[in-house]
Amino acid sequence: MEHFLPFIIIATLYVNYKRKKFFNVISKKDSTKIEFNKVKNALSISLSSKIGTGAVIGVLAAMWKTSQNGIGGEAVVLWVIIGMILLIPLTYSEVFFTQVINKTPRNFIERYINKKVAAIYAVSLVILYSFGFTGFQMTGVQSVVKIFAKQNFNYNFTTKGRLIFIVIPIIVIVS
Structure with a gap:
């Protein structure tokens, strides 16, 4: 980094x-x-x-x-x-x-x-989209879910619970 x-x-x-x-x-x-x-x-x-x-x-x-x-x-x-x-x-x-x-x-x-530089670019972009941009989206969705659940239902989700029950299903449905 x-x-x-x-x-x-x-x-x-x-x-x-x-x-x-x-x-x-x-x-x-x-x-x-x-x-x-x-x-x-x-x-x-x-x-x-x-x-x-x-x-x-x-x-x-x-x-x-x-x-x-x-x-x-x-x-x-x-x-x-x-x-x-x-x-x-x-x-x-x-x-x-x-x-x-x-x-x-x-x-x-x-x-x-160069063909080698193009291959490096393509692989780097795949890695970035796989781990970078998706991670930013998941973090944003997790934050919204946490705040919404706390304010409206007075319930604190754990990080694992937010991922398994809310964030991943939302991403799957939208995809």
Whole structure:
């Protein structure tokens, strides 16, 4: 976990440095196929779903939580700056290239960088979705269930009870 931020910084700088090369390659080969109105609409939807929930709602929730406690505001500002400078351009370039060439990021990496890097990207994304994003969703659902049960029924669920009887069935039903 201690190497996460340096990795993000290096990856973002690499993508921003190389994007001119990639953009020239894409614009020379695929410039006749691009319909910018379609790309613009799809790009707006993709960016709003990727950046919006994490960058806007997540930061606002963190600021609200820290303002209640009176501590940690500087850390929120630091992560906002890191997100603006590093993560949003990385996400934007990924979504933009996906929309322009109509390929997934894995296919784009395989075509323009390297097949091994594309395989690493695909495996990393599967691991992240399996353990990272699902864990965030389960934690959020658990918190809501705990607060709802305490306020409305005056009942305290154990963590195991929340997982087995409420969270997992909700995820299965929604899936």
